[in-house]
Amino acid sequence: MSDQVIIFDTTLRDGEQCPGASMNLREKMEVARQLARLNVDVIEAGFPVISDGDFEAVSTIAREIKGPIICGLARCVSKDIDAAGAAVKAAERGRIHVFLATSKIHREHKLKKAHQEIIRLAVEGVTRAKGMVNDVEFSPEDASRTEPEFLAQVVQAVIEAGATTVNIPDTVGWAVPEQYAAMISYLRGHVKNIDDAVISVHCHDDLGLAVANSLAAVKAGARQVEGTINGIGERAGNAALEEVVMALKTRPDFYENIHTGVSTRELLKSSRLISRMSGLMVQRSKAIVGENAFAHSSGIHQDGILKKRETYEIMDPQEVGWGGTELPLTKHSGRHAMVIRLEHLGYKLTDAEIGNVFKRFKEVGDKKKFVYDDDLVVLVDDSILETQEVWHLDYIHVTSGSSTIPTATIRLKRGEEIMQDSAPGNGAVDAAMKAIDRILNQRGHLMEFSIEAVTQGKDALAEATIKCDFGDGRLVTGKGASTDTIEASARAYLGAVNRVLGNGVRKSDAEAQP
Numbered sequence: 001m002s003d004q005v006i007i008f009d010t011t012l013r014d015g016e017q018c019p020g021a022s023m024n025l026r027e028k029m030e031v032a033r034q035l036a037r038l039n040v041d042v043i044e045a046g047f048p049v050i051s052d053g054d055f056e057a058v059s060t061i062a063r064e065i066k067g068p069i070i071c072g073l074a075r076c077v078s079k080d081i082d083a084a085g086a087a088v089k090a091a092e093r094g095r096i097h098v099f100l101a102t103s104k105i106h107r108e109h110k111l112k113k114a115h116q117e118i119i120r121l122a123v124e125g126v127t128r129a130k131g132m133v134n135d136v137e138f139s140p141e142d143a144s145r146t147e148p149e150f151l152a153q154v155v156q157a158v159i160e161a162g163a164t165t166v167n168i169p170d171t172v173g174w175a176v177p178e179q180y181a182a183m184i185s186y187l188r189g190h191v192k193n194i195d196d197a198v199i200s201v202h203c204h205d206d207l208g209l210a211v212a213n214s215l216a217a218v219k220a221g222a223r224q225v226e227g228t229i230n231g232i233g234e235r236a237g238n239a240a241l242e243e244v245v246m247a248l249k250t251r252p253d254f255y256e257n258i259h260t261g262v263s264t265r266e267l268l269k270s271s272r273l274i275s276r277m278s279g280l281m282v283q284r285s286k287a288i289v290g291e292n293a294f295a296h297s298s299g300i301h302q303d304g305i306l307k308k309r310e311t312y313e314i315m316d317p318q319e320v321g322w323g324g325t326e327l328p329l330t331k332h333s334g335r336h337a338m339v340i341r342l343e344h345l346g347y348k349l350t351d352a353e354i355g356n357v358f359k360r361f362k363e364v365g366d367k368k369k370f371v372y373d374d375d376l377v378v379l380v381d382d383s384i385l386e387t388q389e390v391w392h393l394d395y396i397h398v399t400s401g402s403s404t405i406p407t408a409t410i411r412l413k414r415g416e417e418i419m420q421d422s423a424p425g426n427g428a429v430d431a432a433m434k435a436i437d438r439i440l441n442q443r444g445h446l447m448e449f450s451i452e453a454v455t456q457g458k459d460a461l462a463e464a465t466i467k468c469d470f471g472d473g474r475l476v477t478g479k480g481a482s483t484d485t486i487e488a489s490a491r492a493y494l495g496a497v498n499r500v501l502g503n504g505v506r507k508s509d510a511e512a513q514p
């Protein structure tokens with residue numbers, strides 16, 4: 001058995017199923033490019049049948065991203081499998097991932113199908129996928145709650161039909177490590193052709209055990225782990241890949257040198273990118289990538305660290321991307337210096353996009369002494385929207401104070417079109433949002449709002465992230481950055497408005513999701 005664990009990233013599929021995390025094509029491409037730099041083995045890029053947007057994202061990623069296997073998800077239904085096959089066709093290496101539920105509760109209540117019917121459908125699905133690609137993965141959904149004997153029959157049948165990976169999902173996060181590991185061992189002992197396929201695991205975090213379950217399964221012989229960056233995903237999320245990867249790397253003594261091919265120095269950058277793209281912030285104390293993951297506050301710990309780092313640090317922070325040296329730009333830096341920096345950060349921008357980023361860079365450079373990499377990354381997100389045919393914030397003026405009614409005046413621009421209005425509000429941010437609503441004759445309800453300093457210092461850029469409902473129950477994310485917090489908030493709101501008006505929000509986040 002190989003001692004390398006295949007890392008299967010499903011941030012763009014299971015991760016994106018998280019309400020309000022849906023990304024547009026440009027955002028997905030940025031994430032996919034970063035996942036390739038991170039050197040994951042497989043990118044599950046989406047669920048092609050679910051919408052035209054998902055199909056386009058998977059096929060564009062398949063065409064443009066080199067290195068990892070590009071995978072598309074499909075139910076055991078011909079139209080799903082055909083869509084997944086077509087979407088991954090252009091990939092250097094494409095994979096179709098078919099799934100069908102096998103547990104008693106899903107068989108009886110969701111599918112209303114008997115054992116033999118499930119096996120027949122699973123085999124038909126794998127056979128159809130195999131007609132399009134060589135690399136086929138099968139997932140018996142809710143495997144961890146499936147009777148082991150029946151699970152073994154299904155697994156054996158799909159391997160006979162040509163599945164090259166069998167994934168054993170803990171779909172509802174019900175498993176505990178010893179039991180889940182025992183299930184993997186049971187399959188290894190009872191499925192006669194099990195060595196013809198890679199055993200994969202896919203754990204959800206409903207009991208906070210997704211990473212522990214994944215690692216227990218690796219110890220028991222699984223050689224593919226599925227998960228997401230930052231653990232984002234359906235409900236409580238999926239196994240956080242950065243944690244799985246670093247646990248294997250940090251404890252070779254226990255995991256007997258089982259390793260991954262991940263470039264761990266890209267982990268922090270990946271985490272931050274996915275936070276920004278999905279609008280889902282990482283808690284400060286999150287392992288590996290949280291702000292406090294390597295911060296030592298107690299005097300005893302600090303003293304120990306100064307004497308020997310390993311006294312209180314089990315990983316070198318630089319190994320996961322913390323503390324890289326960066327040469328900040330200033331307002332005097334030219335376009336070329338900025339472009340070089342952007343290339344170093346992995347951006348491939350068009351001339352028009354570079355023009356917009358440079359304009360924002362100069363504006364910000366006038367207000368703050370240094371423009372750091374983190375600032376630049378936020379400016380890119382913020383200004384690329386301006387390249388598209390959407391509303392831009394042309395002007396904002398806000399009056400506020402303890403004895404005045406906060407009022408905002410906003411001017412918006414789209415191409416040659418200019419509109420302006422003012423509105424009072426329940427605070428400056430509310431007033432700015434209401435002014436935008438008045439101009440565009442709409443009404444957004446703010447469901448979530450957060451604002452964070454991108455870097456340190458009083459002149460730091462603020463990045464606002466909001467999630468709004470524009471009346472149809474969908475959560476739409478917007479982000480905006482500025483040295484001024486009210487302007488950052490207005491930009492974030494406008495970002496959400498533009499998404500709804502112009503691009504990229506799925507028709508139904510719930511439709512056909514596994």
Ligand code: KIV
Binds near residue numbers: 167169202
């Ligand atoms: O959680 C799950 O069971 C899934 C499958 C589609 C693998 O996401």
Ligand code: ZN
Binds near residue numbers: 171204234
């Ligand atoms: Zn899942």
